[in-house]
Amino acid sequence: MAQVISRVLREPSVQQVVVVDDCSTDGTLEAARRSTRDPRVTVKHHETNQGKGAAIRTGLEAITAPLVLIQDADMEYDPADYEKQISPILRGRADVV
Numbered sequence: 001m002a003q004v005i006s007r008v009l010r011e012p013s014v015q016q017v018v019v020v021d022d023c024s025t026d027g028t029l030e031a032a033r034r035s036t037r038d039p040r041v042t043v044k045h046h047e048t049n050q051g052k053g054a055a056i057r058t059g060l061e062a063i064t065a066p067l068v069l070i071q072d073a074d075m076e077y078d079p080a081d082y083e084k085q086i087s088p089i090l091r092g093r094a095d096v097v
Contacts, residue, residue, distance in 0.1 A: 001031035004073050009038055011079045013086060016065040020044045020055040028073065 001019075008017055019032040023046050032043045044058050056070060067086055071077055077085075088094035 001026075001028045001073055002035060004071070004075060005032065005035040005041065007075075008071055008079045009035075009040065011082050013067075013082050014040065014079075016040050016042070016063065018042045018044065018059045018062045020046070020059045022046045022051065022055045023049040 005017060005019065008014055017035075017038075017040055019028070019035070019041065021029040021032060021043070029043070029045055032041070035041045036043055042062050044062055046054065046058065059070075060068065067089060069077070069082060069085065071079065085097055088097050
């Protein structure tokens with residue numbers, strides 16, 4: 001998890017990272033809390049597993065940045081692609097991508 005957070009934070013477009021630990025047992029919460037040295041990182045924690053939908057809702061409640069990308073810890077999406085993903089929004093050609 002710490003490597004995923006570090007990788008995401010290297011992207012110039014990233015203004016905020018909200019990590020939601022959905023009661024995992026893999027050390028996610030501890031790794032996320034170590035990442036809070038960066039002021040862009042906020043950590044939320046569920047006391048019981050509530051599923052991905054609940055984790056997304058919890059994360060969205062904490063967002064203050066103008067754009068949102070959802071990044072799973074399994075790196076399904078490459079942070080190097082963030083600029084490409086959000087460029088239609090930044091150019092005013094889309095509201096959602």
